[in-house]
Amino acid sequence: MATERPNQLFRNKSSKIAAIPMIVTALFVFVGGTIWTVVYSFTKSGLLPRLNWVGLDQYERLWATRKWLVAIENLVIYGICMLVLVFVIGFILAALIDQKIRFENTVRTIILYPYALSFVVTGLVWQWILNPEFGVESIVRAWGWESFSFDPLYNADIAIYGVLIAGLWQGSGLVMVLMLAGLRGIDQEVWKAARVDGIPTWKTYIFIVIPMMRPVFITTLVLVVTGIVKLYDLIVAQTGGGPGISTEVPAKYVYDMMFQANNLGQGFAASTMMLVTVALIVIPWAILEFGGSKNRG
């Protein structure tokens, strides 16, 4: 863009001043903060951060703590279910809306509004709807199915699925919007050609349209995955990690260790593990997308 203009070494002073907040944030908060946390995860910090090294002790203790293992297990269950379902639901919704329907705006507005709400609000509403005394369970029982049981938030075995229901309700609208944008970006000629060749619609979707939407799928994937790793507010509001510790998640473990249990070292080690998880996803993606020559302007 701005490369052919000469003699801007001095004129560009304002530009550098304008970029100071970005430079400070990037270096001190993002890079500095991350390094700081990783370094202190090798110490015995308790109430206050202190530099007394203990090597990998914090990590050993972390992976021997049941609450952390439950948290990881929950994140895996929630993550896989969320990922699969949010894509399936989001794509089907987008495909349905893409059928040149009437009231398209109304339908889209209703499906997306949960995304405008906070996780706290989402969690509290679903806590109320899933309440066995007054919610879904009591209604189905009132219809005559006396033995019907659906109390995810009170049953430790399935509590995480109760959270999943709320998470899907909140997040599927976003995927729908992104997928719809992707579908609208497909050249109509592709559809025509497929029709001329007599390929059934569902085959066109799976073998032609979806592969063409690869960039949209990848960015959506990155968005969804980073969102899953951050899962915190929804749990706090909907279940508080309970019943027992059955809906603990890593982000909550970090918060509890740092700000309630005065065990900073554990918190740092746990958050470093979260960082590693995200890095394992984001770095391959970044290499795939932007690797080689930089041509994003």
Added chain:
Amino acid sequence: MADASTNALSGPQGPKPRKMLSRRNIFLYGTLFVITVYYALPLYVMIVTSLKGMPEIRLGNVFSPPVEVTFQPWVKAWSEACTGLTCNGLSTGFWNSVQITIPSVILSIMIASVNGYALANWKFKGADIFFTILIFGAFIPYQVMLYPIVIILREIGLYGSLGGLVLVHTIFGMPILTLLFRNYFTSLPEELFKAARVDGAGFWGIYFRIMVPMSLPIFTVAMILQVTGIWNDFLFGVVYTGPETYPMTVSLNNIVNSTQGVKEYNVNMAATLLTGLVPLLIYFVSGRLFVRGIAAGAVKG
């Protein structure tokens, strides 16, 4: 599901006339109707529950419409509901959220727009490196940076205050907003910029007289994105503020999940609805711009 859309396809030009009540249409609109009802239901539940009295709630279920409409729960949620020791309702949290959101939105948009403009039109050596770090920073789980920021805020004396939270929101809003503004400014015709340079306009002159007036839509998008994002934040609120300065989402959680006393579901739902009201209003009023905001950083990739 894909079978549902067999025959769904019609060319872009001259759609062939079809019957309104074909099997396909009944199936399509039926499915869409069920789906929209499902998505709308929680909002409906919030509204009806918040308008019922407690005796009525104990008799019925969450979906039954109120027989006797009462606004008492709303009043109570706003000014009397208890969180542990204090019983001030949500009003304190609401005003805290207002005091957090307004300066955070203004500050973050100011910084990010100037920064995006510098990156788009006045690129200097090394700018891209910092920008790349910034974008990658957006993927780092917040938990990793929670404590270092506690230390920074403590050092500058803002820990536990509204000002500290404003700073935090400005920092974490920067990646997405900078990307948004940079992409937008890059898409503006370069001739405009060059012409202004020939006329002798400088960095700030071009920014204020050309870029800002030409970019009002993107400023609106950024505002929507930030207002809803900051209003809905919970994690930063609970970490960086104290009981006096809790934002609305944190007070809401404390009210509803407080273990003391009898659970008043109607008050809880009124409080929940009150907290969701601001982003909902923005969402329903802004319509397409909201969608543009969330798609802004995403679809470009």
